[in-house]
Amino acid sequence: MGVVMNPDNIRQEMLRRLMTQYKNDLMRMSCAFLRDPALAEDAVQETFIKAYQAMTMFRGDSSEKTWLMRIAINTCRNIRRDAWFRYVDRSITPDILPLQAASDKDRALLGAVMSLPYRHKEVVLLYYYQGLNLQEISDTLGVAASTVSTRLKKARERLHIELKGGV
Amino acid sequence: MFDHVQQDNELRRVMDACLPGLENKPGFDQNVIKQVRGDTKVKKKLSVGFVLMIVLVLTVVAALAAITLSEFYEKAIQKEGESGLIQDWSADDQAALVDWMIDAGIELDVEKVARLHDTGLTDEEKSALAMEIITDYYPARDGILSTVDIIAKEKGPVEYWSLEDKAWFSELMLEYQPDQIGGVNLLPGEGDITQEEAIEIMYAYFKDTYGLERGEFDETTMSVSFAEATWDDGSGPELLTTWGIEIWLKTDSDHSLGVSILPDGTMKEAHGPYVPNWRDDWYDTYIGESLGKDFWTIEGTYAFSQSGWAQRVADLQAQDETIYANLLHLLTKHFGLPGETDITPDEALLIANLAVSETLNLTDDDMRFYQIRRAYLLDDYEFPVYFFWYLRSAETQNLDDAEKERLVQMVVLINATDGSIVRLEPTSGLSFAEIV
Numbered sequence: 001m002g003v004v005m006n007p008d009n010i011r012q013e014m015l016r017r018l019m020t021q022y023k024n025d026l027m028r029m030s031c032a033f034l035r036d037p038a039l040a041e042d043a044v045q046e047t048f049i050k051a052y053q054a055m056t057m058f059r060g061d062s063s064e065k066t067w068l069m070r071i072a073i074n075t076c077r078n079i080r081r082d083a084w085f086r087y088v089d090r091s092i093t094p095d096i097l098p099l100q101a102a103s104d105k106d107r108a109l110l111g112a113v114m115s116l117p118y119r120h121k122e123v124v125l126l127y128y129y130q131g132l133n134l135q136e137i138s139d140t141l142g143v144a145a146s147t148v149s150t151r152l153k154k155a156r157e158r159l160h161i162e163l164k165g166g167v
Numbered sequence: 168m169f170d171h172v173q174q175d176n177e178l179r180r181v182m183d184a185c186l187p188g189l190e191n192k193p194g195f196d197q198n199v200i201k202q203v204r205g206d207t208k209v210k211k212k213l214s215v216g217f218v219l220m221i222v223l224v225l226t227v228v229a230a231l232a233a234i235t236l237s238e239f240y241e242k243a244i245q246k247e248g249e250s251g252l253i254q255d256w257s258a259d260d261q262a263a264l265v266d267w268m269i270d271a272g273i274e275l276d277v278e279k280v281a282r283l284h285d286t287g288l289t290d291e292e293k294s295a296l297a298m299e300i301i302t303d304y305y306p307a308r309d310g311i312l313s314t315v316d317i318i319a320k321e322k323g324p325v326e327y328w329s330l331e332d333k334a335w336f337s338e339l340m341l342e343y344q345p346d347q348i349g350g351v352n353l354l355p356g357e358g359d360i361t362q363e364e365a366i367e368i369m370y371a372y373f374k375d376t377y378g379l380e381r382g383e384f385d386e387t388t389m390s391v392s393f394a395e396a397t398w399d400d401g402s403g404p405e406l407l408t409t410w411g412i413e414i415w416l417k418t419d420s421d422h423s424l425g426v427s428i429l430p431d432g433t434m435k436e437a438h439g440p441y442v443p444n445w446r447d448d449w450y451d452t453y454i455g456e457s458l459g460k461d462f463w464t465i466e467g468t469y470a471f472s473q474s475g476w477a478q479r480v481a482d483l484q485a486q487d488e489t490i491y492a493n494l495l496h497l498l499t500k501h502f503g504l505p506g507e508t509d510i511t512p513d514e515a516l517l518i519a520n521l522a523v524s525e526t527l528n529l530t531d532d533d534m535r536f537y538q539i540r541r542a543y544l545l546d547d548y549e550f551p552v553y554f555f556w557y558l559r560s561a562e563t564q565n566l567d568d569a570e571k572e573r574l575v576q577m578v579v580l581i582n583a584t585d586g587s588i589v590r591l592e593p594t595s596g597l598s599f600a601e602i603v
Binding site for chain 1: 251422
């Protein structure tokens with residue numbers, strides 16, 4: 001005879017699976033957004049709690065990963081809350097965040113990404129770190145795919161200038 | 168570094184290597200589970216009489232429209248400051264938000280609202296029902312809703328709010344959520360240039376600098392703010408108030424132009440029209456946008472060879488431009504299309520796939536984790552060859568290390584005339600220049 005699970009247990013099992021699968025990536029992405037490991041850990045914890053609470057409302061409009069990224073992005077935004085007003089903060093360096101052993105080249109790339117304007121950083125991390133495609137990023141951020149494409153292009157321009165990289 | 172495939176590998180590698188994960192926090196999962204666990208309550212049915220009574224009460228309440236929309240927004244912002252996003256509120260608070268919506272004269276599903284006030288509902292049921300009512304009116308995908316989304320239903324996207332609305336919102340945020348804002352919207356005062364003057368300064372700047380006439384701008388896209396924020400040009404943070412204006416050209420809906428102007432009319436910062444450069448064009452070519460097909464296909468590499476890049480690169484080098492090494496290398500290759508006497512591309516791919524799978528002892532399922540770059544090369548040997556470059560696809564990031572290691576990256580060259588294998592070997596090269 002099989003074990004029948006009640007809805008709460010099913011959700012908790014799903015939550016455990018989500019944490020196993022995504023928590024490390026989310027932690028690193030949150031570090032890149034918030035530049036503070038303690039804040040990032042809070043953000044990841046809050047993300048999973050919100051995900052658990054929102055599970056019953058998850059209608060499958062998007063993939064599970066896109067849905068979770070959307071929660072994470074909004075959580076980091078709430079913590080940072082600079083998305084609605086124009087301002088410039090240029091005092092962004094990777095030195096605020098204690099990096100694990102990193103070569104100069106790695107620090108340069110990470111520093112360049114972390115110095116991107118927030119909206120560009122979001123699309124770069126979702127595209128290159130989380131591996132989402134343009135439509136998935138569009139669903140995550142709630143903006144048109146053309147806007148995502150434009151932000152990616154701008155980000156690449158800035159990164160090219162920062163790093164003078166080649167193909 | 169920003170090759171279409173390299174980018175995700177490179178950034179992922181760097182971030183995984185440099186930034187902390189949660190591997191050293193073994194209690195993290197259990198801590199989260201503890202926080203989400205709660206008791207459940209016995210369900211009760213809703214009586215018809217009770218529903219009718221609630222409907223009557225709510226009808227009367229709605230008719231009175233006890234508070235204005237602005238007052239509703241303020242209550243929501245205050246609560247959001249106390250309890251976070253609406254989905255994080257208690258069930259009672261979420262139900263209260265529904266009541267505020269009714270108080271503000273918003274028409275909602277009467278039956279659902281009636282059920283919401285059934286005292287027999289569990290907290291979870293009440294929360295789910297309240298969120299359903301709220302998100303039916305204020306659309307929020309997958310349960311995420313903030314007060315700005317609520318206000319945007321009436322006022323539209325925040326970028327296009329009036330200065331007064333932006334300043335009002337800033338005031339509320341300062342009062343109830345002071346830790347959440349990075350800049351403060353204000354209203355201009357005596358001595359400050361007006362919005363109209365700022366706009367004229369913007370147009371004059373773009374005309375003088377870029378020769379752009381006013382009629383070339385799409386004024387319906389203009390967004391204006393007057394805000395105080397921290398600026399730092401490297402010499403230390405400075406609190407400044409500026410007019411911020413963003414606008415698009417009629418001919419380019421992808422790239423905005425913008426200015427930041429100090430209250431005395433001095434231009435603080437501006438970004439002008441998008442200027443395509445060869446790096447962007449190369450990027451578009453390499454991701455196939457301007458070729459109209461994927462670059463790393465036989466047709467794509469052939470299209471590249473016919474696209475005029477050789478001459479363009481020569482012209483750029485004459486201007487002392489530094490050209491990407493990979494682009495230079497690609498230009499040394501003679502890409503072609505198979506001839507009538509050649510084996511077909513599909514036949515060549517079958518041969519290559521079989522060789523790779525046998526060499527690495529892989530199944531058909533394993534092989535789907537490769538993305539295969541292809542080309543038809545004319546001058547590398549005395550005969551034309553099909554080039555196949557087996558790279559791990561993005562899906563491999565979900566595999567464990569042992570599984571990934573089996574998927575060795577390979578290069579295979581097949582003689583196009585007789586199908587013999589010319590080259591079959593592993594490669595760790597990340598650019599074409601390192602492979603062929």
